Amino acid sequence: MKPQHLSWLSAAVALCVSASVHAQATPDQPLKVDRAGSGPVPYLLDSQDVITRNNFGQCWRTGYWTVELAANTKVVGSEFPAGCACDGELMPAGTCTPKAAPVVQPPPTPVAPPPPVPTSEKVTIPTDTLFAFDKSVLSAEGKDKLKTYADQLKTLNLEAVVAVGHTDRIGTEKYNKTLSEKRAAAVKSYLVEVGVPAERIFTEGRGESQPTTGTQCDAKGKEGPRNKALIECLAPDRRVDIEAVGTRR
Template identity: 45%
Template structure:
C-alpha cells in the first residue's frame, strides 16, 4: 500500500467521534467489512521466472465477515473470513491473476478513549491462493489496527487497516506478495444491557453562603493632618483621625488588618519625599494604635510621590505657592482595612 494510503488510515483513527465505544464485558459480536485491498510486490517476493514489472494491477475490492468475543473492555478474540481480491500480472507464462482469500484468528487488544476505542490485532491468516491453475495453502502473520465507536447500544462501526505478510509460495505460484486491506465495517453486539438508572438522590439543603474577604479604603488629605513639609499631627488632624477611627470600628471585619499608606507631592527630591511619606504613615498608625487598633494588625508604607492623582494638570502652574496648592490632592494618607465578613441571605 502506498504511504499516502497508510497516512489516510492513521489519520482516520483520530477523526472518529461517537458514543462510548467499549462493549460490555463477556459480549459476542459479529459483523462485516468492505474496502480497498492492495498487493505489494518486491523483488524478493517474485520467483525467477517472473518479474515485478509483470504486475499490471495491484488494487482490488476486498472484504469479509468476522465475529468475536469481548472478555472485557481491553481484550477479546476475533475470527473471520477475508476475500483479498486479485492481483493481475502478465508474464511469459501468460496473462493471469493471483487470487487470495482465507480465514483469520487474532487476539484483539483495545484502549478506550471515551469517544472511541483504538485497537490492535495480532494473529495468523490461513490463506488459500490460486494463480495460473496452481493453488497454495498456508499460514501468514497478520497485524491490524483500527478504531471502533458505538452507533447505539447494539451496533458499532469500525475503521481498520490490516496487513498480511507473504501470501502464497513464490516457487509454486510465482508471487509471494504482502497485502494491505483498508476497510470500514459494522458489527452487532449481542446481549447488550441498558445501564441501570440509579434513583435521583434527595436534594441537599443549600449550604450557607461562604464568608467573603472585603477591603475598605479611607483617604484623608495630608493638608488636613499635617502642616506642609511636616509629619506632626495638627489639632484638625487629630479630630479627623478620631472620626476616621469611628468609621473603621464600624466596619468590624473578622480577622481584620489595616495598612496605612503615605503619599507626598512631587516637590522636593525622591529620597526626601519617600522619607516624609513614611513618617506621616507611621504617625497616623501610632495614633490609631493609641485609639485601640492592635499594633500587630496595622502596618505602614511610604510611597513618596508615586501615584499622583493630579496627573499633568499642574504642569503649567507658575509660582511655588500656586504649585503647592494645585498639588494638594497628591498629599494624602490612605488606610486600607481588609478582613472577612459573613454573608447573610
C-alpha cells in the first residue's frame, strides 16, 4: 500500500527530505501519530498512521509542515510531539524537555495561635442601689452588686480597674467634684475588701460634668435638696462607671 498523500506530495517530498537532515529519529523507533482529529499532519504517514522515514531515520515532511504543526502533533505513547523526534533542533524551547516530577511540598509548619487579646468590660451601677442622694457610703444592695462584679473579675488576668464617680447637677460644681471622688474611692475600698488587688484599681471623680439624663428633668422644678421629683429623675446621673481591662482566661 502506498504511503498517504504520496500522489500529490511527490514533488515536495524530495525537498522536505533535504530539510530534515538533522532529524533526531532512528529507523527502530516507529512514531505512530495520534489521529484524533482530521486536520493536516506535518509528516508523511503510512497506512498505520506511522511517520514514514528514509533509511537514515529522517522523517518525510508534507507540504503542511510548519514548526507549530510539528510541535503540536501528538505521538501515541509519548509525552513529546512528533517534531521532537523529527526536527528536535527546530522546536520551541522547552517543547522536547521532559517534564519535571511535581515537587511535593512539605506540610506547613503549624503556626502557634496568637496570644489572647485583652478584652475590655464596662459595667455601670445605678446610683439608687449604690449610693443614697448626696452620700458616698455604699448601700447594702450596692455592695451586693459590687461583690458580683468582683467575682466576674476573677475570670480575667486582670490588668486594671478604673472607677469613675459622677453626681447629678444639684449643688455646686466644686462640691459635686469632691462627692464624685469620694464615691469612686468608696467603690475601690470595697473591691479591695472582696479581693481585687488595690494596685490594679484607679479612681477618678468627674462631678456633674457628664450627665446622662440630658434635658428630660428640666420640667421637674427648682433645683434643690428638697425637690424629690427632681432628685428621683436625676438618679441615673449619680453613678460610678467601672471598667475592667484584662485577658480572658
